[in-house]
Amino acid sequence: MTEPEKTFSRIQLRNRKRILDAALEVFSQNGFRGSTLDQIASEAGLSKPNLIYYFSSKEDIHRTLLVDLLDIWLQPLRDIDATGEPREELLQYVQRKLQMSKEMPRESRLFANETLQGAPRLTEIMEGGLKDLVDEKAAIIDGWIAEGKIAKVDPVHLIFSIWALTQHYADFEVQIRAILGKKDPFKGAEIFLDMVFRKLLDPNT
Amino acid sequence: MTEPEKTFSRIQLRNRKRILDAALEVFSQNGFRGSTLDQIASEAGLSKPNLIYYFSSKEDIHRTLLVDLLDIWLQPLRDIDATGEPREELLQYVQRKLQMSKEMPRESRLFANETLQGAPRLTEIMEGGLKDLVDEKAAIIDGWIAEGKIAKVDPVHLIFSIWALTQHYADFEVQIRAILGKKDPFKGAEIFLDMVFRKLLDPNT
DNA sequence: GTCTATAATGCGATAGAC
DNA sequence: GTCTATCGCATTATAGAC
Numbered sequence: 001m002t003e004p005e006k007t008f009s010r011i012q013l014r015n016r017k018r019i020l021d022a023a024l025e026v027f028s029q030n031g032f033r034g035s036t037l038d039q040i041a042s043e044a045g046l047s048k049p050n051l052i053y054y055f056s057s058k059e060d061i062h063r064t065l066l067v068d069l070l071d072i073w074l075q076p077l078r079d080i081d082a083t084g085e086p087r088e089e090l091l092q093y094v095q096r097k098l099q100m101s102k103e104m105p106r107e108s109r110l111f112a113n114e115t116l117q118g119a120p121r122l123t124e125i126m127e128g129g130l131k132d133l134v135d136e137k138a139a140i141i142d143g144w145i146a147e148g149k150i151a152k153v154d155p156v157h158l159i160f161s162i163w164a165l166t167q168h169y170a171d172f173e174v175q176i177r178a179i180l181g182k183k184d185p186f187k188g189a190e191i192f193l194d195m196v197f198r199k200l201l202d203p204n205t
Numbered sequence: 206m207t208e209p210e211k212t213f214s215r216i217q218l219r220n221r222k223r224i225l226d227a228a229l230e231v232f233s234q235n236g237f238r239g240s241t242l243d244q245i246a247s248e249a250g251l252s253k254p255n256l257i258y259y260f261s262s263k264e265d266i267h268r269t270l271l272v273d274l275l276d277i278w279l280q281p282l283r284d285i286d287a288t289g290e291p292r293e294e295l296l297q298y299v300q301r302k303l304q305m306s307k308e309m310p311r312e313s314r315l316f317a318n319e320t321l322q323g324a325p326r327l328t329e330i331m332e333g334g335l336k337d338l339v340d341e342k343a344a345i346i347d348g349w350i351a352e353g354k355i356a357k358v359d360p361v362h363l364i365f366s367i368w369a370l371t372q373h374y375a376d377f378e379v380q381i382r383a384i385l386g387k388k389d390p391f392k393g394a395e396i397f398l399d400m401v402f403r404k405l406l407d408p409n410t
Numbered sequence: 411g412t413c414t415a416t417a418a419t420g421c422g423a424t425a426g427a428c
Numbered sequence: 429g430t431c432t433a434t435c436g437c438a439t440t441a442t443a444g445a446c
Contacts, residue, residue, distance in 0.1 A: 030238065030322060031318075033236070033239035034239060036420085036421065036422085038420090046430085047430065047432085049431070050431080053429070057423080058422065062409065062445095100411080110327060111423090113236075114320065115376075115377050115380050116314055117235060117236065118379050119379045119380065126383075130384065131384050133381060153400065154393055156319065156393075157394060158397075160373065160381065167369075167372075168368070169370035170399065171321050178332075179336050179339050182259065188359055188361075188362050188364075189361070190363060192358065195358065195405075199405055200400075200404055200405070202404075217411095241438080241439060242439075243439075252412065252413060252414090253439095253441090263440070412446085413446075414443105415445100416441100416445095417429100417440105418444070419439085419440080421436100422438100423436090425432105426434105427430105428429105
């Protein structure tokens with residue numbers, strides 16, 4: 001029961017990539033319903049029917065985008081290593097997630113838009129996968145706590161807090177820039193978040 | 206140059222309230238463009254033209270909602286008192302914001318939807334107001350730091366972190382419930398966030 | 411004040427020429 | 429593979445009866 005093998009020519013691959021790139025730009029800014037094929041076509045430099053030649057529908061573009069990106073998006077969490085130095089592993093996870101907010105804010109907003117609106121087109125994708133991944137990493141963190149390597153904290157809420165604090169800088173960037181003025185949001189965030197989690201995880205407290 | 210005095214009859218007030226209530230439900234779930242007058246009318250138990258009798262347009266409903274709610278939304282921040290006990294003031298702000306995420310998740314998601322999409326209909330409303338409010342409270346926090354009452358932290362990023370951590374539980378509720386299963390998100394969050402900020406603000410570190 | 415009917419536009423998707 | 433033209437539906441807003 002494997003998927004039917006889909007193969008694409010070079011030109012197909014290039015155009016599919018252009019469309020998905022344009023779609024990321026548009027969907028992340030306007031959400032699914034707020035985005036139009038006209039916008040995506042214009043951004044991609046292709047005609048509207050040409051989009052539908054490569055993808056069967058607006059939904060199809062969107063779903064393909066989410067599936068492709070979710071994998072990349074969750075990689076830093078997967079990379080948390082049970083055999084690594086506990087505080088370093090977690091502090092590095094924080095910084096990697098913050099860097100992703102800085103370098104991939106559109107991806108962050110794409111997922112935020114979906115989740116905020118009840119994740120109608122996302123639940124089936126991450127059902128089973130995400131919960132299991134979080135549970136697995138929470139068990140690792142619990143192990144570190146039992147060994148006294150880090151302070152006693154609820155591991156799942158710890159992961160939530162890392163998501164919240166890092167993604168906030170991408171998802172609410174407009175607000176943050178309005179308040180910070182000329183200051184670089186991510187420079188300040190890097191220092192601040194390192195301090196927050198260093199204190200939180202310190203086993204001597 | 207004051208606004209022209211708008212007065213409404215009892216029945217007008219009641220219907221306007223019903224419409225705004227329905228609009229909050231619909232806009233917070235689908236965003237501005239994802240929402241339709243049909244949905245709002247159905248939710249309010251009124252006909253579509255009747256909505257337009259009370260408000261001049263879909264925009265008008267949305268704008269009225271944002272203006273009305275922003276005031277309530279920012280009240281806990283305004284209430285931070287320079288003369289209060291520093292850690293208590295800040296820990297209480299955290300808990301009040303968390304309680305608002307629990308009791309007013311639709312309001313949280315309404316603002317999140319707007320901000321995420323670049324706050325096109327929000328910037329003029331909060332321009333001038335929000336930055337000044339944050340700067341004012343940041344100055345108070347800086348004063349507390351100078352007195353040694355709380356640990357040395359960037360006060361603006363501290364405020365961002367409170368927003369991020371509390372609003373996350375409303376805005377990403379679907380994801381959080383999917384991962385936590387039957388556990389009450391807010392019970393765990395209350396304890397976790399109290400610990401986070403107690404450690405972060407402890408002046409002896 | 412509230413309704414039904416409809417105008418006016420925007421948008422996803424298709425037809426068919428090239 | 430790509431385009432122009434267009435269908436058909438959804439949606440905002442208005443007209444006009446009651």
